[in-house]
Amino acid sequence: MPRTLTRKQRERQEREARILELGRTMLSEVGYLGLSMDRIAAEMEYSKGTIYQHFCNKEEIILALANEALEKRLQMFEQAATWPGRPRERMAAIGAAAEEFVEHYPQHFAVEQIVRSASIWEKTSSQRQEFMHSCESRCLHIVSGVVRDGLAQGDLKLPAGRTPEDLVFGLWSLNFGAYTILTSSDSLGDNGISDPVLALRQSQHRMLDGYGWQPLSQELDYMALMDQVKNEVFRDA
Amino acid sequence: MPRTLTRKQRERQEREARILELGRTMLSEVGYLGLSMDRIAAEMEYSKGTIYQHFCNKEEIILALANEALEKRLQMFEQAATWPGRPRERMAAIGAAAEEFVEHYPQHFAVEQIVRSASIWEKTSSQRQEFMHSCESRCLHIVSGVVRDGLAQGDLKLPAGRTPEDLVFGLWSLNFGAYTILTSSDSLGDNGISDPVLALRQSQHRMLDGYGWQPLSQELDYMALMDQVKNEVFRDA
Amino acid sequence: MPRTLTRKQRERQEREARILELGRTMLSEVGYLGLSMDRIAAEMEYSKGTIYQHFCNKEEIILALANEALEKRLQMFEQAATWPGRPRERMAAIGAAAEEFVEHYPQHFAVEQIVRSASIWEKTSSQRQEFMHSCESRCLHIVSGVVRDGLAQGDLKLPAGRTPEDLVFGLWSLNFGAYTILTSSDSLGDNGISDPVLALRQSQHRMLDGYGWQPLSQELDYMALMDQVKNEVFRDA
Amino acid sequence: MPRTLTRKQRERQEREARILELGRTMLSEVGYLGLSMDRIAAEMEYSKGTIYQHFCNKEEIILALANEALEKRLQMFEQAATWPGRPRERMAAIGAAAEEFVEHYPQHFAVEQIVRSASIWEKTSSQRQEFMHSCESRCLHIVSGVVRDGLAQGDLKLPAGRTPEDLVFGLWSLNFGAYTILTSSDSLGDNGISDPVLALRQSQHRMLDGYGWQPLSQELDYMALMDQVKNEVFRDA
DNA sequence: AATGAATGAGCGTTCATTCAT
DNA sequence: GATGAATGAACGCTCATTCAT
Numbered sequence: 001m002p003r004t005l006t007r008k009q010r011e012r013q014e015r016e017a018r019i020l021e022l023g024r025t026m027l028s029e030v031g032y033l034g035l036s037m038d039r040i041a042a043e044m045e046y047s048k049g050t051i052y053q054h055f056c057n058k059e060e061i062i063l064a065l066a067n068e069a070l071e072k073r074l075q076m077f078e079q080a081a082t083w084p085g086r087p088r089e090r091m092a093a094i095g096a097a098a099e100e101f102v103e104h105y106p107q108h109f110a111v112e113q114i115v116r117s118a119s120i121w122e123k124t125s126s127q128r129q130e131f132m133h134s135c136e137s138r139c140l141h142i143v144s145g146v147v148r149d150g151l152a153q154g155d156l157k158l159p160a161g162r163t164p165e166d167l168v169f170g171l172w173s174l175n176f177g178a179y180t181i182l183t184s185s186d187s188l189g190d191n192g193i194s195d196p197v198l199a200l201r202q203s204q205h206r207m208l209d210g211y212g213w214q215p216l217s218q219e220l221d222y223m224a225l226m227d228q229v230k231n232e233v234f235r236d237a
Numbered sequence: 238m239p240r241t242l243t244r245k246q247r248e249r250q251e252r253e254a255r256i257l258e259l260g261r262t263m264l265s266e267v268g269y270l271g272l273s274m275d276r277i278a279a280e281m282e283y284s285k286g287t288i289y290q291h292f293c294n295k296e297e298i299i300l301a302l303a304n305e306a307l308e309k310r311l312q313m314f315e316q317a318a319t320w321p322g323r324p325r326e327r328m329a330a331i332g333a334a335a336e337e338f339v340e341h342y343p344q345h346f347a348v349e350q351i352v353r354s355a356s357i358w359e360k361t362s363s364q365r366q367e368f369m370h371s372c373e374s375r376c377l378h379i380v381s382g383v384v385r386d387g388l389a390q391g392d393l394k395l396p397a398g399r400t401p402e403d404l405v406f407g408l409w410s411l412n413f414g415a416y417t418i419l420t421s422s423d424s425l426g427d428n429g430i431s432d433p434v435l436a437l438r439q440s441q442h443r444m445l446d447g448y449g450w451q452p453l454s455q456e457l458d459y460m461a462l463m464d465q466v467k468n469e470v471f472r473d474a
Numbered sequence: 475m476p477r478t479l480t481r482k483q484r485e486r487q488e489r490e491a492r493i494l495e496l497g498r499t500m501l502s503e504v505g506y507l508g509l510s511m512d513r514i515a516a517e518m519e520y521s522k523g524t525i526y527q528h529f530c531n532k533e534e535i536i537l538a539l540a541n542e543a544l545e546k547r548l549q550m551f552e553q554a555a556t557w558p559g560r561p562r563e564r565m566a567a568i569g570a571a572a573e574e575f576v577e578h579y580p581q582h583f584a585v586e587q588i589v590r591s592a593s594i595w596e597k598t599s600s601q602r603q604e605f606m607h608s609c610e611s612r613c614l615h616i617v618s619g620v621v622r623d624g625l626a627q628g629d630l631k632l633p634a635g636r637t638p639e640d641l642v643f644g645l646w647s648l649n650f651g652a653y654t655i656l657t658s659s660d661s662l663g664d665n666g667i668s669d670p671v672l673a674l675r676q677s678q679h680r681m682l683d684g685y686g687w688q689p690l691s692q693e694l695d696y697m698a699l700m701d702q703v704k705n706e707v708f709r710d711a
Numbered sequence: 712m713p714r715t716l717t718r719k720q721r722e723r724q725e726r727e728a729r730i731l732e733l734g735r736t737m738l739s740e741v742g743y744l745g746l747s748m749d750r751i752a753a754e755m756e757y758s759k760g761t762i763y764q765h766f767c768n769k770e771e772i773i774l775a776l777a778n779e780a781l782e783k784r785l786q787m788f789e790q791a792a793t794w795p796g797r798p799r800e801r802m803a804a805i806g807a808a809a810e811e812f813v814e815h816y817p818q819h820f821a822v823e824q825i826v827r828s829a830s831i832w833e834k835t836s837s838q839r840q841e842f843m844h845s846c847e848s849r850c851l852h853i854v855s856g857v858v859r860d861g862l863a864q865g866d867l868k869l870p871a872g873r874t875p876e877d878l879v880f881g882l883w884s885l886n887f888g889a890y891t892i893l894t895s896s897d898s899l900g901d902n903g904i905s906d907p908v909l910a911l912r913q914s915q916h917r918m919l920d921g922y923g924w925q926p927l928s929q930e931l932d933y934m935a936l937m938d939q940v941k942n943e944v945f946r947d948a
Numbered sequence: 949a950a951t952g953a954a955t956g957a958g959c960g961t962t963c964a965t966t967c968a969t
Numbered sequence: 970g971a972t973g974a975a976t977g978a979a980c981g982c983t984c985a986t987t988c989a990t
Binding site (some may be wrong): 526 | 983985988990
């Protein structure tokens with residue numbers, strides 16, 4: 001029993017990776033509608049039958065892509081969460097990671113959006129669905145962990161009855177909403193929003209300030225910190 | 238010469254309304270892909286040709302629905318913005334309106350989401366496109382107007398270089414993102430977010446607190462205020 | 475009983491003329507497929523029902539247009555046939571008329587072509603069909619009359635068993651074929667046929683020369699004659 | 712490694728041939744408008760999808776048919792042009808080939824006519840378009856080659872400034888026009904043209920006589936020659 | 949007489965999926 | 970295991986024609 005995979009298995013994995021790569025590009029370029037098994041097969045220079053041996057329907061491909069995306073996001077969040085410093089600084093680092101994720105892997109982000117808009121669930125295997133939920137959970141958990149650290153250190157207080165997850169939900173919504181609007185609107189500038197990414201950062205930090213999370217953004221230049229994180233942690237991501 | 242429309246014209250309008258009503262339901266139930274002219278026609282018990290006499294392609298229907306939705310939202314925002322009280326209270330009123338909008342017209346909100354995800358623009362008339370942009374602009378304008386009022390009264394200060402629109406963009410993102418996640422996730426509860434709508438409210442208010450907007454949420458029970466607005470202004474919307 | 479038409483009748487006729495005018499333009503611009511009752515009605519700013527009161531189906535319109543075209547051609551041939559001179563000169567005059575017809579009324583010619591390519595006959599009234607056949611007959615008759623004049627004057631001889639109509643059929647074919655090819659080919663120049671209209675003229679005259687029709691084209695400058703006819707007879711046609 | 716095609720490939724080719732055969736019949740029976748992918752599929756007893764795997768749109772089928780037709784015509788012209796004898800006799804042989812073509816492959820001729828009347832070009836591949844143009848060119852070239860031979864041997868003279876191609880254009884027009892009229896008119900007999908094919912032959916020969924091409928039709932029985940060619944060269948075409 | 953809403957068969961085309969080879 | 974021919978339902982859309990008003 002070889003520790004390494006057989007050649008066949010290796011080829012199979014490589015093919016699968018190529019399918020996903022192609023699918024990702026397609027999905028982000030032409031959307032859910034534009035992604036077709038025919039096209040993938042043609043571009044792969046494999047037959048459709050072969051594609052179906054890897055993914056038993058179109059939706060499975062999309063869910064697999066979503067899993068890749070979430071895995072990447074998770075990994076980046078994990079990296080960011082290790083940033084040395086007080087919890088609020090680590091929150092900023094995660095914010096930087098989220099920024100970096102959208103900027104550096106726009107196709108991944110596009111997949112995340114599509115998965116939220118198209119109804120994919122009925123036809124997909126519960127295994128992949130669970131994997132996706134677990135990724136999502138772990139992402140959330142990383143962030144809520146930092147919140148808990150902040151609470152433990154007395155850097156912030158939560159309103160009665162509110163959980164760390166509630167706070168994270170706010171940040172998540174803000175981030176996801178901002179990039180969704182950003183991606184789908186071309187009239188932001190006309191409406192006085194000339195630098196939406198900066199506006200997003202401000203909003204995040206003011207929200208945390210609103211929770212009284214120390215050090216407040218008047219006391220620490222989180223903008224500079226985020227740039228630093230992006231440079232140092234994700235320079236060659 | 239009747240001041241009112243002729244019977245024919247009335248019938249036409251009613252039919253058009255029915256098409257939109259059906260389209261709206263379909264769109265929110267089965268999404269952009271599931272909406273088909275065939276299905277609309279079948280369900281209307283009219284022929285396809287008749288539908289096409291009202292809307293010259295599928296995308297026009299969707300854009301018309303989006304315009305309805307934005308018009309409704311605009312109207313609700315306008316109403317909320319007249320709420321008596323200090324600017325920050327009026328902001329809360331608008332927040333309540335946004336909540337009410339999604340809750341009371343979930344189909345309208347679904348349309349707003351779909352329009353952001355599907356590429357509809359190429360086939361639609363520029364007239365409808367402009368109408369939509371203008372609605373969006375006016376919505377934004379209402380809210381940024383309240384921000385300006387707050388600034389004028391010295392209730393809040395904006396960071397250097399940031400515009401009222403930037404602040405509004407944050408709230409908009411937060412709101413849109415929260416309801417998008419809320420709508421497309423069924424595992425929030427499992428992840429510790431048991432009441433996402435309440436979490437959204439908190440996030441909004443903490444963000445405004447973060448801008449130092451008086452009166453802060455410690456000083457005024459905005460939750461109660463929002464409930465009051467929903468009861469008094471939108472009771473029978 | 476008024477000698478003149480009533481106002482209603484006049485209006486009816488004018489409307490009918492407008493329908494045909496519009497139909498003719500459409501037919502020549504977008505072909506048989508592009509001609510639609512919808513479009514005619516829209517452009518006329520009349521209702522479809524009204525159009526149908528004039529022509530009970532699409533094909534009737536086309537046949538009516540064909541009749542107009544043939545009537546015009548007939549009229550031009552009649553005019554040309556009165557050209558003073560020997561029969562062969564009158565043949566040249568008719569050739570000039572045919573040229574003029576295509577050049578000056580390209581839409582009429584387009585209709586003649588369409589009528590030969592689309593199957594229109596099944597749905598049209600026998601009355602219009604007969605009118606068309608009679609026009610065609612009379613056109614032919616004019617030309618064959620000139621041939622008979624030539625024969626009578628001993629200017630040409632026909633091979634045994636051949637009729638004047640056979641000769642005319644040749645000219646007709648040549649003319650119709652040349653303009654059909656001309657209209658539908660854009661590569662004539664590439665194939666060495668730089669001036670097809672001139673080539674057509676030559677072919678015609680050489681054919682008549684081949685019948686020994688006096689005066690032969692070596693003896694009389696038929697090219698100049700045709701130009702003269704076009705100038706003098708059809709200057710302001 | 713088989714020199715011949717695999718069974719699959721053979722089947723594919725056969726199916727393609729059947730599609731074209733069916734298309735040809737349809738086209739000649741019900742015209743461009745009557746030809747529909749639905750009907751082809753139904754009559755083939757294959758699904759529409761299968762048809763589309765061979766031809767990516769309707770127009771491609773028609774152009775393929777046109778290419779078949781032109782290829783056949785080209786081949787027949789090439790055969791005829793090898794007829795032993797003086798150039799003018801070879802011209803007659805080509806005339807016989809043209810006759811044989813229309814008589815023996817009326818569907819091919821019908822396709823040639825349809826391609827001249829319907830606008831097919833926009834949707835078809837440039838490859839097929841070029842093939843068609845090249846066939847046309849080569850057809851023309853064969854005939855103009857014979858004219859050049861005649862010129863070289865001093866059998867005819869061309870008017871100043873006229874090319875062999877101009878002469879060929881005349882014959883082409885004559886032939887194409889005659890068969891077009893013949894095909895679309897059922898009243899020729901009533902108008903004194905009892906044998907239009909014979910009339911066409913006469914016209915051709917008189918035209919060549921008009922160019923003084925030796926031997927003239929008085930000196931050589933081209934009618935008999937053409938029959939001989941049809942019998943000997945195309946007996947079992 | 950005039951209208952135009954309504955029809956509905958038909959069109960060309962796409963595409964996820966199956967399955968014999 | 971890989972192939973790709975075959976499927977067939979579905980799609981968006983057109984248009985000649987009818988007919989109640």
